[in-house]
Amino acid sequence: MEALIKIENLCVKYEEKVALDGIDLIINEGEKIGIIGPNGAGKSTLLLAIKGLIKFTGKISFPGIRRSDVGLVFQNPDIQLFMPTVFDDVAFGPINQNLTETEVKVRVKESLEKVGLSGFEKRPPHHLSEGEKKKVAIATVLSMKPSVYLFDEPTTGLDPLSKYEITKILCSIDRTMLIATHDLELISKVTDRTIILNDGKLMAEGYTQDILTNKELLARNKLYPLEQLLKCR
Ligand SMILES: Nc1ncnc2c1ncn2[C@@H]1O[C@H](COP(=O)(O)OP(=O)(O)O)[C@@H](O)[C@H]1O
Numbered sequence: 001m002e003a004l005i006k007i008e009n010l011c012v013k014y015e016e017k018v019a020l021d022g023i024d025l026i027i028n029e030g031e032k033i034g035i036i037g038p039n040g041a042g043k044s045t046l047l048l049a050i051k052g053l054i055k056f057t058g059k060i061s062f063p064g065i066r067r068s069d070v071g072l073v074f075q076n077p078d079i080q081l082f083m084p085t086v087f088d089d090v091a092f093g094p095i096n097q098n099l100t101e102t103e104v105k106v107r108v109k110e111s112l113e114k115v116g117l118s119g120f121e122k123r124p125p126h127h128l129s130e131g132e133k134k135k136v137a138i139a140t141v142l143s144m145k146p147s148v149y150l151f152d153e154p155t156t157g158l159d160p161l162s163k164y165e166i167t168k169i170l171c172s173i174d175r176t177m178l179i180a181t182h183d184l185e186l187i188s189k190v191t192d193r194t195i196i197l198n199d200g201k202l203m204a205e206g207y208t209q210d211i212l213t214n215k216e217l218l219a220r221n222k223l224y225p226l227e228q229l230l231k232c233r
């Protein structure tokens with residue numbers, strides 16, 4: 001497997017708070033990796049550092065790709081959606097990639113189809129439901145066809161149907177991805193590998209199935225065991 005992203009001794013400090021403390025991680029092509037951990041563990045910080053949006057020490061290299069080939073879907077869609085219409089938001093990335101008008105239109109059409117929102121082109125994003133906003137935010141990244149997707153809490157705060165739909169969308173994306181989430185059901189369905197972050201440290205790394213069935217490990221990291229969720233598989 002080819003490494004797409006290599007993280008070595010990554011440390012992030014916000015004023016006095018150490019948010020990430022010596023993280024080492026290799027992300028190989030095609031891997032779908034879950035990042036779990038309690039609130040404040042450093043999950044979002046890890047994604048922001050990979051995307052290059054915050055200051056860090058240590059090294060993040062991209063042997064097989066460019067950093068611009070990494071697409072981040074923010075936890076809060078209101079940060080991602082800033083144009084007057086859904087079309088403009090989803091077209092924004094492809095336009096910046098200097099695609100032709102026809103190509104941009106195709107990208108927007110395909111991306112909205114993929115998230116189940118064909119026909120939403122003229123709607124103002126700020127009037128959509130939370131679930132719809134999350135889906136449009138995903139479409140704004142899909143339309144750029146990145147090599148690696150970073151999802152920050154893609155299902156958090158959504159009703160069961162929206163969670164189900166977004167889980168399906170993530171399942172259907174055949175690309176390397178990292179998913180930071182509290183939603184253990186989501187990572188059990190979508191990811192092969194999972195890491196646990198706690199207080200800025202990488203506490204465990206392994207097959208998702210092994211991590212999610214290790215009650216003692218989960219409890220130690222303020223994550224609760226999950227029998228009832230594992231039954232859903
Ligand atoms: N902009 C910021 N300024 C100061 N502290 C921050 C900032 N962003 C995050 N933190 C702190 O860094 C730690 C990790 O935060 P975060 O990466 O958001 O965790 P998670 O996504 O796992 O909930 C937390 O203690 C949080 O309060």
Ligand SMILES: [Mg+2]
Pocket residue numbers: 043044045075152153
């Ligand atoms: Mg977070």
